[in-house]
Amino acid sequence: MYNVVDGVRREIQSGIIAGLARSGILEVLGDFTENDIPVEYTREKAHGDFATPIALVLAGKVKRKPRDIAETIVEHMETGKEKTRYVQRVEIAGPGFINFFLGRRWLEDVLRAIMEAGSTYGRSRMGHGTRILLEFVSANPTGPMNIVNARAAAVGASLANILEASGYDVSTEYYVNDAGGQINVLGRSCELRYLELKGEDVEFPEWGYQGSYIVDIARLAMDKHGKELEAMETEERAEFFRDFALSRMLADQKTSLSRFGVEFDVWFSERKLVDAGAVSEVIDILKQRGMVYQADDAFWLRTTECGDEKDRVLVKSDGDYTYLAGDIAYHKNKLERGFDLLINIWGPDHHGHVTPTRAGLEALGYPGSSLEVLLLQFLSLMSRGERVKMSKRAGEFVTMDDLIDEVGSDAARYFLLMRNIESHLEFDLGLAKEHSQANPVYYIQYAHARISSIFRQAEEQGIALSDVDGSDLSNLAEDAELDIIRKLAAYPDEVVMSAIERTPNRLAGYALDLAGLFxxxxxSHRVINDDSDLTMARLALSGAVRTVLANVLGLLGISAPHEM
RNA sequence: GCGCCCGUAGCUCAGUGGAUUAGAGCGUCUGACUACGGAUCAGAAGGCCGCAGGUUCGAAUCUUGCCGGGCGCGCCA
Incomplete structure (x- = not known):
C-alpha cells in the first residue's frame, strides 16, 4: 500500500523485461514474467541502491556469458528509454550484476509515504484475506503460566499482529485442556489440601500437584464456600473441587496473559467438544472412510498411509479415546469453521504429534498443508551466569507473573522475541532488568522517547510543528540521514518477510538497527538548529523514525513511550 | 537405532544462494557534549562460518557423509 520500494522494484523489473523483450532473449525463456526478476538491496553504496543478478541467473538457460547478457539487456533498456521515476543510472558490475542508481526522489517519496500512512505504514494486503487460525500457549490448566508459556505467548501474539498487518484474517485461539485425567488430579490435589487446612490428617500423595498455588486455591474454596463444603457428599465435593480449581486456574492464566498484553479471540474448551460428541463422530467418519482397524482390543488409525512411520491408536483397549483422537476432532472443528490455514505453536516435546495429527486430517480428506506447526524451542533462564533451575513437579518454577514482576512486560516481550523460534533461548534476567545500553529494549524505546523529547523541545521554541509535513526534504543530504531513510524504506518488506517466514525476531532486529541509526x-547532527528549513526537514525525518519505531514496537507487543 | 532442530568472534546470537572486507550486542581496550535526554555516540581488537566431499558462474546458505549438542520416538496429555 505505501511501499515505495515496491514501486522501485516494479520500475526496475519492467525495465529489465523490456530490455529482454527488445533484445530477443525473452522469447527463448518461455514462461517468464517480471516477478521472476529478483531485485535486491545492495550492501555497498558503490553498487548503487538496488541490483539484479538476473544476467547470472539466465546465463545457464541462454547459454551466454552473464556479463554479455547484462550488456545486451542494458543496451536495449537504453534504446527503449522507458519513463523512469526513480532510476537515474544503470551500471554493469562484477560478474554481471546490473546495478541501479536511484535519484533522491525515492527517498523523499518514502518519507512522504510514512507521513501520510502514519500508523498504517508497513501494512499490506499480501495475505489477501486468507483466514488463519493461530493457536498458541494452550497450557494445561493445572498450574500457573511458566516462562515457556511466556515465550509462546510473546511469539504467538506478535505473529498474529504481523500476519494481520500483512493482510491475513487472523483469529487467535487458546485450547483449554479441561477434559483429561489431569483435571481429576488437580481437583483431588486441591481437595486434599482443603482437608489438610481443616486440620485432618492427610498424607499428600506423590502424584498430586505439589505447588503452593494448590493450597491457595484450597484456602479460597474454604473461605468462600466453607459451609456448602461441609454439607457435601464425597462425590459432590470431588466434583466441586474439579470445577472450582479449573475455573480458578483458568482465571489466573487469563490474568497473567492479560498482564503480559496477550489476549485471545477464542478460548476453546476441549470438554465441550467431547461432550458434543465430536470425538466419537470423527472416529465414525474415519471408520467409514476405511482408515480405522481393530487390533489388540484397540482401534487404530492408518496414519502410515499418510506418511507416518507407524499407525496410531485412536481408542484404547479400555474404551477411552487417546489425545490424538481428540486432537483430530479439534482440528477438524477448526477447519469446519472456515479457516484456510491452521497454525499451531507447539513445544519441541510435541514434535512427535505433528505427523499423526496431520495424517488424521488427511485421512478425513483435508490437505496436509492445511496444518502448519511451529515448534518453539525451550528457553533457559540465566541469572548472574547461573542457570535458574525449573522443575514443575517439585513446584519450583519461574512463572510468567514472576517474570513480569522481575523485568517488566516490555523487556520480557523483547527478550522472548529476539531469537529465532527454533533456537534455544538463553534469557539473561540480569540484562533484561538493566536500564542501560546493554539492554536492547531500552535502547529502542530510548530512541522513540528521545524523538518525542525533540518535538517537545521544538514546540517550546515556538517551531510550528504543523509545517513539518510540508518541509522541503531536499535539505536532507547527510549520509546519516540517507541511511536512515533507506532503512525506513525497507520496513514494509521486513514486515512481509517476517510474516512469510514466521519470524518475529526479524522485526526485533530491525527495530534495534533503526534505533541505532537514529x-x-x-x-553527529543537530535536529533543531539555526537553519529553519533544515530543522523542518530533520523534524520530518525524526517524526518518520518515530512512526516506524512505534509501528514495529506495536507489532512486537512492546510499548513506545514518549518519555522514560 | 530412527526423526526433527542447532553448531558462525571469548559469550549470546543475526545473516540461509549473490559481489574485495561474513554482521550486531555483551565482554575487553581507546576516545566524545558549557548545544535538542550520556539509558547516547565514535573507534580498536577479536572468525579455517563444526570437519570433509558434491552441485553452482557464485556456498555460512543447497546436498551427502562424519563429529558435537538439544528434543522427540506410549493404548500419557
Whole structure:
C-alpha cells in the first residue's frame, strides 16, 4: 500500500523485461514474467541502491556469458528509454550484476509515504484475506503460566499482529485442556489440601500437584464456600473441587496473559467438544472412510498411509479415546469453521504429534498443508551466569507473573522475541532488568522517547510543528540521514518477510538497527538548529523514525513511550 | 537405532544462494557534549562460518557423509 520500494522494484523489473523483450532473449525463456526478476538491496553504496543478478541467473538457460547478457539487456533498456521515476543510472558490475542508481526522489517519496500512512505504514494486503487460525500457549490448566508459556505467548501474539498487518484474517485461539485425567488430579490435589487446612490428617500423595498455588486455591474454596463444603457428599465435593480449581486456574492464566498484553479471540474448551460428541463422530467418519482397524482390543488409525512411520491408536483397549483422537476432532472443528490455514505453536516435546495429527486430517480428506506447526524451542533462564533451575513437579518454577514482576512486560516481550523460534533461548534476567545500553529494549524505546523529547523541545521554541509535513526534504543530504531513510524504506518488506517466514525476531532486529541509526545521527547532527528549513526537514525525518519505531514496537507487543 | 532442530568472534546470537572486507550486542581496550535526554555516540581488537566431499558462474546458505549438542520416538496429555 505505501511501499515505495515496491514501486522501485516494479520500475526496475519492467525495465529489465523490456530490455529482454527488445533484445530477443525473452522469447527463448518461455514462461517468464517480471516477478521472476529478483531485485535486491545492495550492501555497498558503490553498487548503487538496488541490483539484479538476473544476467547470472539466465546465463545457464541462454547459454551466454552473464556479463554479455547484462550488456545486451542494458543496451536495449537504453534504446527503449522507458519513463523512469526513480532510476537515474544503470551500471554493469562484477560478474554481471546490473546495478541501479536511484535519484533522491525515492527517498523523499518514502518519507512522504510514512507521513501520510502514519500508523498504517508497513501494512499490506499480501495475505489477501486468507483466514488463519493461530493457536498458541494452550497450557494445561493445572498450574500457573511458566516462562515457556511466556515465550509462546510473546511469539504467538506478535505473529498474529504481523500476519494481520500483512493482510491475513487472523483469529487467535487458546485450547483449554479441561477434559483429561489431569483435571481429576488437580481437583483431588486441591481437595486434599482443603482437608489438610481443616486440620485432618492427610498424607499428600506423590502424584498430586505439589505447588503452593494448590493450597491457595484450597484456602479460597474454604473461605468462600466453607459451609456448602461441609454439607457435601464425597462425590459432590470431588466434583466441586474439579470445577472450582479449573475455573480458578483458568482465571489466573487469563490474568497473567492479560498482564503480559496477550489476549485471545477464542478460548476453546476441549470438554465441550467431547461432550458434543465430536470425538466419537470423527472416529465414525474415519471408520467409514476405511482408515480405522481393530487390533489388540484397540482401534487404530492408518496414519502410515499418510506418511507416518507407524499407525496410531485412536481408542484404547479400555474404551477411552487417546489425545490424538481428540486432537483430530479439534482440528477438524477448526477447519469446519472456515479457516484456510491452521497454525499451531507447539513445544519441541510435541514434535512427535505433528505427523499423526496431520495424517488424521488427511485421512478425513483435508490437505496436509492445511496444518502448519511451529515448534518453539525451550528457553533457559540465566541469572548472574547461573542457570535458574525449573522443575514443575517439585513446584519450583519461574512463572510468567514472576517474570513480569522481575523485568517488566516490555523487556520480557523483547527478550522472548529476539531469537529465532527454533533456537534455544538463553534469557539473561540480569540484562533484561538493566536500564542501560546493554539492554536492547531500552535502547529502542530510548530512541522513540528521545524523538518525542525533540518535538517537545521544538514546540517550546515556538517551531510550528504543523509545517513539518510540508518541509522541503531536499535539505536532507547527510549520509546519516540517507541511511536512515533507506532503512525506513525497507520496513514494509521486513514486515512481509517476517510474516512469510514466521519470524518475529526479524522485526526485533530491525527495530534495534533503526534505533541505532537514529542514535548515531542524533549524536553527529543537530535536529533543531539555526537553519529553519533544515530543522523542518530533520523534524520530518525524526517524526518518520518515530512512526516506524512505534509501528514495529506495536507489532512486537512492546510499548513506545514518549518519555522514560 | 530412527526423526526433527542447532553448531558462525571469548559469550549470546543475526545473516540461509549473490559481489574485495561474513554482521550486531555483551565482554575487553581507546576516545566524545558549557548545544535538542550520556539509558547516547565514535573507534580498536577479536572468525579455517563444526570437519570433509558434491552441485553452482557464485556456498555460512543447497546436498551427502562424519563429529558435537538439544528434543522427540506410549493404548500419557
Amino acid at each position: 542514535h548515531s545521527f542524533y549524536n
